[in-house]
Amino acid sequence: MKRERIEDIAEIIDxxxxxxxxxxxxxxxxxxxMTLRRDLYQLEEDGRIIRVRCGAMSxxxxxxxxxxxxxxxxxxxxxxxxxxxxKAAKLIEEGSCFFLDGGTTAMYxxxxxxxxxxxxxxxxxxxAMELAQKKNTQITVVGGQLMKDNLSxxxxxxxxxxxxxxxxxxxxxxxxxxPENGFSCNSQTESDLLRxxxxxxxxxxxxxxxxxxxxxxxxxxxxxxDIDVLISDDKLPKEYKTLFEENEVVVI
Amino acid sequence: MKRERIEDIAEIIDxxxxxxxxxxxxxxxxxxxMTLRRDLYQLEEDGRIIRVRCGAMSxxxxxxxxxxxxxxxxxxxxxxxxxxxxKAAKLIEEGSCFFLDGGTTAMYxxxxxxxxxxxxxxxxxxxAMELAQKKNTQITVVGGQLMKDNLSxxxxxxxxxxxxxxxxxxxxxxxxxxPENGFSCNSQTESDLLRxxxxxxxxxxxxxxxxxxxxxxxxxxxxxxDIDVLISDDKLPKEYKTLFEENEVVVI
DNA sequence: ATCATTTTGAAAAAATTTAACAAAAGGAGC
DNA sequence: GCTCCTTTTGTTAAATTTTTTCAAAATGAT
Numbered sequence: 001m002k003r004e005r006i007e008d009i010a011e012i013i014d015x016x017x018x019x020x021x022x023x024x025x026x027x028x029x030x031x032x033x034m035t036l037r038r039d040l041y042q043l044e045e046d047g048r049i050i051r052v053r054c055g056a057m058s059x060x061x062x063x064x065x066x067x068x069x070x071x072x073x074x075x076x077x078x079x080x081x082x083x084x085x086x087k088a089a090k091l092i093e094e095g096s097c098f099f100l101d102g103g104t105t106a107m108y109x110x111x112x113x114x115x116x117x118x119x120x121x122x123x124x125x126x127x128a129m130e131l132a133q134k135k136n137t138q139i140t141v142v143g144g145q146l147m148k149d150n151l152s153x154x155x156x157x158x159x160x161x162x163x164x165x166x167x168x169x170x171x172x173x174x175x176x177x178x179p180e181n182g183f184s185c186n187s188q189t190e191s192d193l194l195r196x197x198x199x200x201x202x203x204x205x206x207x208x209x210x211x212x213x214x215x216x217x218x219x220x221x222x223x224x225x226d227i228d229v230l231i232s233d234d235k236l237p238k239e240y241k242t243l244f245e246e247n248e249v250v251v252i
Numbered sequence: 253m254k255r256e257r258i259e260d261i262a263e264i265i266d267x268x269x270x271x272x273x274x275x276x277x278x279x280x281x282x283x284x285x286m287t288l289r290r291d292l293y294q295l296e297e298d299g300r301i302i303r304v305r306c307g308a309m310s311x312x313x314x315x316x317x318x319x320x321x322x323x324x325x326x327x328x329x330x331x332x333x334x335x336x337x338x339k340a341a342k343l344i345e346e347g348s349c350f351f352l353d354g355g356t357t358a359m360y361x362x363x364x365x366x367x368x369x370x371x372x373x374x375x376x377x378x379x380a381m382e383l384a385q386k387k388n389t390q391i392t393v394v395g396g397q398l399m400k401d402n403l404s405x406x407x408x409x410x411x412x413x414x415x416x417x418x419x420x421x422x423x424x425x426x427x428x429x430x431p432e433n434g435f436s437c438n439s440q441t442e443s444d445l446l447r448x449x450x451x452x453x454x455x456x457x458x459x460x461x462x463x464x465x466x467x468x469x470x471x472x473x474x475x476x477x478d479i480d481v482l483i484s485d486d487k488l489p490k491e492y493k494t495l496f497e498e499n500e501v502v503v504i
Numbered sequence: 505a506t507c508a509t510t511t512t513g514a515a516a517a518a519a520t521t522t523a524a525c526a527a528a529a530g531g532a533g534c
Numbered sequence: 535g536c537t538c539c540t541t542t543t544g545t546t547a548a549a550t551t552t553t554t555t556c557a558a559a560a561t562g563a564t
Binding site (some may be wrong): 039050051052057069125126129131132133138139140141142143144146148151153155157160161166176 | 303390393407416
Binding site (some may be wrong): 253286289306310 | 550560
């Protein structure tokens with residue numbers, strides 16, 4: 001019972017790389033915080049995790065990123081992004097073929113994604129590296145100039161790039177959304193790339209965490225009517241939900 | 253002053269593996285605890301340490317503790333690769349524009365490369381991530397299918413890809429070399445990509461650690477006459493050195 | 505030399521972590 | 535099944551660490 005729980009904790013920390021105590025409490029609602037703390041202590045003794053402020057991180061995670069630079073994960077709206085990623089992961093079918101952007105939410109999705117046979121196009125190199133750990137996925141990186149802030153690539157040559165590629169689904173996220181300005185991001189080439197992607201894809205799933213609503217970024221790449229499914233978190237305001245639904249967007 | 257202190261802190265933490273704030277205060281008696289905290293925060297952002305309760309620990313240390321999976325790969329002839337990388341780093345000039353492959357040696361080079369203004373094309377996503385840390389480099393990722401074993405991309409569409417790109421220098425490494433079979437690797441698309449690169453580049457620097465000499469891989473992408481400079485380690489046999497020099501290759 | 509920006513220090517405020525002890529749960533032996 | 539003993543767990547309070555805040559000092563550019 002105890003042993004089992006500790007195993008579960010280790011596993012979940014390995015998978016997510018990092019867990020706050022708060023998150024662990026949500027995962028294990030029937031034990032107290034103190035018990036979880038004691039479990040973490042033991043896992044630290046076993047050398048499987050490193051306890052940090054507010055939680056713990058996986059030793060494996062640190063080792064994994066050893067080749068590259070270990071980049072601190074952004075903690076902004078972590079929970080929301082995770083929830084969205086988990087929802088999105090459930091929508092991916094074995095054998096499918098889709099485009100995934102290079103954002104933070106996509107990073108979470110990469111981790112949550114089961115190791116199924118599927119083919120993924122991405123413009124995020126961190127996403128690509130994460131996906132590379134899976135055995136059954138086929139990954140294609142869209143080349144182009146690297147934007148250091150989000151580790152994504154974008155290139156005006158995307159059009160030629162996609163000429164011989166096919167994917168029926170695009171899963172992307174925006175950095176800002178308003179009903180008037182639609183979905184926007186802060187890079188023109190990225191915006192262009194996404195437009196190309198949308199032309200190719202038959203279906204578009206938009207991952208949008210609620211903190212992005214009401215914000216505007218310089219480059220709009222899509223409007224409500226361009227997407228088929230909106231994946232968001234619990235805090236999505238009702239009026240937005242109905243707005244999307246009125247436009248025939250499935251809100252999850 | 254600040255930068256220097258942060259460097260010192262990083263060094264001492266790397267050296268000892270772990271430092272409490274209390275210990276750091278003794279090491280740096282003329283700054284306040286708060287300053288040290290802020291320094292640690294920054295080092296964490298840079299990915300060099302992990303802050304834990306009461307202090308911080310070195311990321312390197314964590315990797316050492318039980319890091320066999322990834323480290324295994326990188327310890328084969330590590331010294332040789334580092335030496336080669338350091339030699340290569342000295343050859344890079346400010347403002348230059350070059351192609352760098354995605355191999356392990358290139359990874360070392362990325363780390364050794366000074367943060368100078370230059371433009372780099374690469375097909376290695378781990379290399380790209382490493383380079384992304386530098387402020388002054390411009391990075392372009394060559395897209396294509398991702399090979400999970402070496403985290404490199406390659407695509408038959410490379411030709412079109414390079415159509416509008418220019419670089420005068422290519423810095424690559426081979427996984428095998430014999431005088432008869434030339435430089436070879438074990439992926440056909442990678443081999444094709446490198447041939448394209450060689451057509452574009454005016455000069456080619458080959459990084460070859462001595463352990464690769466005498467080995468043959470399935471796909472040859474270059475011969476002695478195709479390269480201009482050979483960067484190797486101390487264990488390069490003399491007969492090979494003269495062989496290269498006879499073919500007008502500069503051996504470093 | 506002056507102004508703006510960055511860095512630093514001190515103390516208060518806000519956490520999180522540890523400690524302590526009692527209650528509950530398991531388990532061995534009869 | 536029951537008792538005793540050990541292990542595990544939960545609650546609360548105490549200790550400690552971390553973060554925040556704001557003003558002073560240092561730095562650097564014009």
